[in-house]
Amino acid sequence: MSDGNLAASAPDAPDERLIRTTAMTRLLRRPELGALAGLVLVTCFFLIVANPAMFTLAGIMNFMAPAAQLGILAIGAALLMVGGEFDLSVGSMVAFAGLAFGTVLVTWDMPLVVAIAATLAFAAGIGALNGQIVLRTGLPSFIVTLAFLFILRGLTLVGLKWATGGATQLRGVKEAAGDSLMLTFFSGDAFEGLFAWFAANGWIDTFKNGTPKVTGVPVEILWFVGIALFATWVLLRTKFGNWIFAAGGDANAARNSGVPVRRVKTILFMGTAVCAALVAILTVLDAGSTDARRGFQKEFEAIIAAVIGGCLLTGGYGSAIGAFFGAIIFGMVLIGLTYTSIDQDWYLVFLGGMLLLAVLFNNFIRKRATGER
Numbered sequence: 001m002s003d004g005n006l007a008a009s010a011p012d013a014p015d016e017r018l019i020r021t022t023a024m025t026r027l028l029r030r031p032e033l034g035a036l037a038g039l040v041l042v043t044c045f046f047l048i049v050a051n052p053a054m055f056t057l058a059g060i061m062n063f064m065a066p067a068a069q070l071g072i073l074a075i076g077a078a079l080l081m082v083g084g085e086f087d088l089s090v091g092s093m094v095a096f097a098g099l100a101f102g103t104v105l106v107t108w109d110m111p112l113v114v115a116i117a118a119t120l121a122f123a124a125g126i127g128a129l130n131g132q133i134v135l136r137t138g139l140p141s142f143i144v145t146l147a148f149l150f151i152l153r154g155l156t157l158v159g160l161k162w163a164t165g166g167a168t169q170l171r172g173v174k175e176a177a178g179d180s181l182m183l184t185f186f187s188g189d190a191f192e193g194l195f196a197w198f199a200a201n202g203w204i205d206t207f208k209n210g211t212p213k214v215t216g217v218p219v220e221i222l223w224f225v226g227i228a229l230f231a232t233w234v235l236l237r238t239k240f241g242n243w244i245f246a247a248g249g250d251a252n253a254a255r256n257s258g259v260p261v262r263r264v265k266t267i268l269f270m271g272t273a274v275c276a277a278l279v280a281i282l283t284v285l286d287a288g289s290t291d292a293r294r295g296f297q298k299e300f301e302a303i304i305a306a307v308i309g310g311c312l313l314t315g316g317y318g319s320a321i322g323a324f325f326g327a328i329i330f331g332m333v334l335i336g337l338t339y340t341s342i343d344q345d346w347y348l349v350f351l352g353g354m355l356l357l358a359v360l361f362n363n364f365i366r367k368r369a370t371g372e373r
Contacts, residue, residue: 031310032322034361038308038354039325042332050339057204057214059339061221067331068224069279071324073298074305075231076275078323080268081306082235084248084315085134085141087127087269090302092152093276094283094295097123099159101281102170102290105177107163112180119277126152127273131266149299157292174288187285189216220282224324227275231320244268249316304351305330308358329354 046054053059073090080087100122105115130148134141160168177183184190192215198204199212206212235241246254247261255261276295284290307313308329309322330351337344 031317031319031362032325033310034358035309035319035322035325035329038358039329039332042329042336046332046336046339049342050336054336054339059335061214061218063331063335064221064328065218065331066334067328068218068220069283070298070301070305070330071224071327072220072227072275072279073302074309074323074327075227075320076272077299077302078306078309078311078318078320079231079235079244080272081303081311081313081315082248082318083244083265083268084251085131085265085268086145086303087130087272088142088145088299088303089130089148089152090272090276091295091298091300092149092156093123093126093273094280094298095156095290095292096126096152096159097273097277097280098284098290098294099156099163099170101277101284102173103159103163106170106172109176112177112182116182116186116281119281120274123273123277124270127270128266130273131269134269135262135265153292160290160292169289169291171289173284173290177285183285184219186219186281188219190219190222192216220279220286223278223282224327228320228324235320240264245316247315301330301351304355304358307362308354310362312362313359326358 054063073094077087077090097119101115101119104110104118105112110118126148130141130145133139134144137144157168160170164170177187189195195204195212195214195216199206199210204212204214235244243254243259243261243264246257246259247264251261279298280290280294283294305326306318306323308326309319309324311318311322333350334347337347
């Protein structure tokens with residue numbers, strides 16, 4: 001074959017990068033791989049050592065409820081980490097948003113729908129303030145949000161004492177909420193009629209009087225699943241998702257390419273704060289009160305769940321579904337230990353160990369997938 005024919009056929013040759021990208025490499029590049037593997041291992045562990053009741057329908061709901069509350073925070077934290085920033089104030093934001101919600105609902109005697117809207121809007125404003133301080137000063141988001149961790153926790157203590165006349169707990173939330181139609185979206189169980197029908201047909205366990213042991217799906221689980229699906233769609237199927245990855249990977253290059261980096265990061269800070277406010281509303285309505293300890297240290301658990309889910313501390317890489325799996329791991333361990341003879345204080349050891357292992361695993365997988373040394 002002549003040189004001319006070789007030159008003519010060159011453009012039709014497949015891209016070298018495509019030839020070298022194997023199915024295994026594509027799998028290793030998935031950020032949620034570590035979380036999924038961890039979930040399988042933790043599940044196998046509890047299948048061996050835990051009481052079989054843990055994996056009944058009631059047991060699954062028991063560990064999915066706290067997993068959902070943490071997972072809502074973790075997904076918001078994951079998106080922000082993909083965007084290259086941190087928010088260490090989300091735990092304190094849960095307490096502060098709970099104070100705001102309780103004050104509007106109980107102290108000011110406003111309707112539930114107004115209290116919910118006001119709380120979410122107020123949280124979004126705090127998130128925007130966090131973002132603007134970070135972006136305008138150039139300070140690390142770690143430092144700025146660490147400051148707000150203490151500021152919001154302190155304001156919660158002061159605000160609760162003001163609202164209650166000296167106490168650190170505000171009661172009467174359920175009574176103030178009454179029988180509002182909005183209550184069904186933020187409290188209690190969903191699909192109660194369906195579960196009653198399952199019980200009548202013998203498909204789920206019941207008590208001796210015939211009532212189902214599980215009356216429905218806690219609404220926080222539905223919020224958790226819905227937010228995970230929405231966040232995954234945003235990251236993988238929208239232009240804004242591309243902007244998030246670009247802003248976290250190389251903010252200067254993204255800015256030069258026309259990505260509105262400031263706006264993207266501000267929206268992500270607002271989203272993280274709104275997720276914290278949503279958790280506050282769900283937990284306050286469930287407990288019927290709010291207190292100064294609500295959300296304590298949840299910021300660290302949320303970030304750990306996001307890291308387990310594949311988020312890199314350097315930004316530009318991560319997964320909402322990975323954070324979803326990471327939160328389920330936490331819920332499973334937290335509640336699963338009560339089904340074993342293991343001391344529950346090992347949970348704290350697990351937190352630190354999982355963070356270290358996740359960072360090492362993600363670093364190893366990233367280097368294997370990209371060919372770095």
